[in-house]
Amino acid sequence: QSVLTQPPSVSAAPGQKVTISCSGSSSNIGNNYVSWYQQLPGTAPKLLIYDNNKRPSGIPDRFSGSKSGTSATLGITGLQTGDEADYYCGTWDSSLSAGGVFGGGTKLTVL
């Protein structure tokens, strides 16, 4: 059971938009920055979004992030077949067992 909750799967057609939610609590998302990672099949994860809504250089602006309270959202517009991957949210948890936490991951299918 992951500390952060993500939907197991989402799907949309090429060219469409999709959002992936990530729900946490005051000890993690509520008081810390959120990052998002894309993991293509058979590869290591890749940083997509950090500090809730910033994109590293080289990440297209089709990818966006937002945070409100204890939830965060990843948005992807202009879906491409190459976007099919697993997506993970992550943040720091400031509780007694302080450390990093991830969501369970969301499998994106581009129909």
Add this chain to the structure above:
Amino acid sequence: QVQLVESGGGLVKPGGSLRLSCAASGFTFSDYYMSWIRQAPGKGLEWVSYISSSGSTIYYADSVKGRFTISRDNAKNSLYLQMNSLRAEDTAVYYCARDEAAMVIILDYWGQGTLVTVSS
């Protein structure tokens, strides 16, 4: 360019030990925090441990606390994970990753991972 290369994975019996290494290049290793993350077969990411740039601050996931030890050698540009009292549930691909900030989780570069299998 930034490169992280893990090594040391393999097959080990329950209760056994293994030491993973992560060789870093392409950046000033001593300036950065580092983390270990693992992924069990067919499962999601699990954060394992974090070490500050100097090695003075360390955190562990509850699932490995008391069994795993993270360390670094800035002179050798290397990160380590000593894993003792291994259990079947420790079976996973272990990634090392560069962390951009303290206690925030901004893992901007990842290695290719090394597979650890705990089985009799």
